[in-house]
Amino acid sequence: MKKVSAAFIVWLLVFTTFLGHSSVQAKEAHVKNVIFMIPDGFSTAYATSYRWYKGEKSLMDEMLVGMHRTYSANSAVTDSAAGGTAMATGQKTNNGMIATAPTGEKLPTILQAARANGKGTGLVTTTTITYATPAAFASHVKKRTDEANIAPQLISNKVDVLLGGGKKFFSESLLKKAQEEGYQLVTDQNMLRKTKVEKKILGLFSEEALSPELDRHYTDQPSLADMTMRAIDHLKKKKKGFFLMVEGGQIDWAGHANDPVWAMKDIEAFEEAVKVAKQFAEEDQNTLIVIAGDHDTGGFSVGGYNRYAANVKVLRKVKATGQFIANQLNQDRSNSKEVMKKYTGLNLTAQEMKEIQTSAQAKLAVNKIISKRALIGWTTHEHTGVDVPVYAFGPGSEQFRGLQENTDLPRIMAKLMNLSYPFEKNS
Missing domain, CATH: 3.40.720.10 (Alkaline Phosphatase, subunit A)
Structure with missing residues (x-):
């Protein structure tokens, strides 16, 4: 018991000396x-x-x-x-x-x-x-x-x-x-x-x-x-x-x-x-x-859309911001499939093309599609x-x-x- 107590005291002295040294270093x-x-x-x-x-x-x-x-x-x-x-x-x-x-x-x-x-x-x-x-x-x-x-x-x-x-x-x-x-x-x-x-x-x-x-x-x-x-x-x-x-x-x-x-x-x-x-x-x-x-x-999140997965690699192929991509669309946005393929590498579905064409803000529709493909969620x-x-x-x-x-x-x-x-x- 005495040996254990002595060992403990030695350890405590070493430890407190170390703490003291560390404290001095922090102060200095x-x-x-x-x-x-x-x-x-x-x-x-x-x-x-x-x-x-x-x-x-x-x-x-x-x-x-x-x-x-x-x-x-x-x-x-x-x-x-x-x-x-x-x-x-x-x-x-x-x-x-x-x-x-x-x-x-x-x-x-x-x-x-x-x-x-x-x-x-x-x-x-x-x-x-x-x-x-x-x-x-x-x-x-x-x-x-x-x-x-x-x-x-x-x-x-x-x-x-x-x-x-x-x-x-x-x-x-x-x-x-x-x-x-x-x-x-x-x-x-x-x-x-x-x-x-x-x-x-x-x-x-x-x-x-x-x-x-x-x-x-x-x-x-x-x-x-x-x-x-x-x-x-x-x-x-x-x-x-x-x-x-x-x-x-x-x-x-x-x-x-x-x-x-x-x-x-x-x-x-x-x-x-x-x-x-x-x-x-x-x-x-x-x-x-x-x-x-x-x-x-x-309110960004990795993963979403009721799936236990993430697909962030999708983002590596995108070459421009959603705003830039939206600016490349023609007046009726009928070229959305070609533009998205060029700048994102994604092949749009008919539903995704419709979303871009009918959205009040094309850039938000573009970003939503890219986020969903990457399984990235947003709350606000x-x-x-x-x-x-x-x-x-x-x-x-x-x-x-x-x-x-x-x-x-x-x-x-x-x-x-x-x-x-x-x-x-x-x-």
Whole structure:
């Protein structure tokens, strides 16, 4: 008995020493840079489907650390404005509001805190740079639709790198002011490659949002990975480090359209951006990557239609989004069989042809047929309130383990970066 007790005491001493050492390591984790990557609309169902679509684990899978709750201040189901605000400010707000409390006061953001502490800052998105998620990090408006008022705030907040769509929200006078503030304006992929890293960058690659990844080859727009790489190239020159938010914004849009192929290809493009960020973090050793969607969109499911099966391989043959395919139909949609064969590889039945010809929105009929053939289910064209996975890599990544509130994410990042910031308010 004495031998057992002695052995136990030795084991306990070793174990507690290990825990103490681990705790010290966690406390001493040095986070100079944070890359916060947001696959908008992404949830566990998308992660599962993408794994089947890809045929192997995703790069994100090995970084999985926990989950987070997405509800807003006034609803169990958040929108991107309230979700983005929570992830940018550490505080809940009502749906539709951008970095503004339900009472109307402005909420300081982690990006603004990073800049106030001498760090470089950047926002990258495949939507408009003035859309809900990027806007929540560097502007304050009561209504997310006020993009024309968001645009000048991005410039006045002196965000070092702004890359995305939304040129129509930047007036000529605002673009002139941006240049006076030291921004170099770029409008296509080639110009982005030639930017000077010592100057601020305003990249506006489309009047509205960028093209879905499936259709991007028809444009001269950069990929999300291209934009992420250029943003890092610029921001890594900052002596005090940087905060960069990268959004794969059209996973959400694909969910709204119930377009599974659009979703898979934009997740693939997002994963390529993650690869760029991870390579930098591995080399730098002082960079934390956090990945978390802001909510689920579409009520996506792997399998459906009363069958114990999935047929995601169908998606690999589809060459365009449902919207693009619908645009190829003639006025009476009588060419639906030929168009669908060309862009999806599917041979339509007479019933499926009728569905496309009689649908109020041809793109939704196209997406429904593709989804059903792939045995992918959808419950809505809107958001849902399910919890969303959190991934992390780099120093401090263990701090994100378990079930978090979405408001916890920026609080933990700020603490790890040792930012002076009032996240404790209303906690």
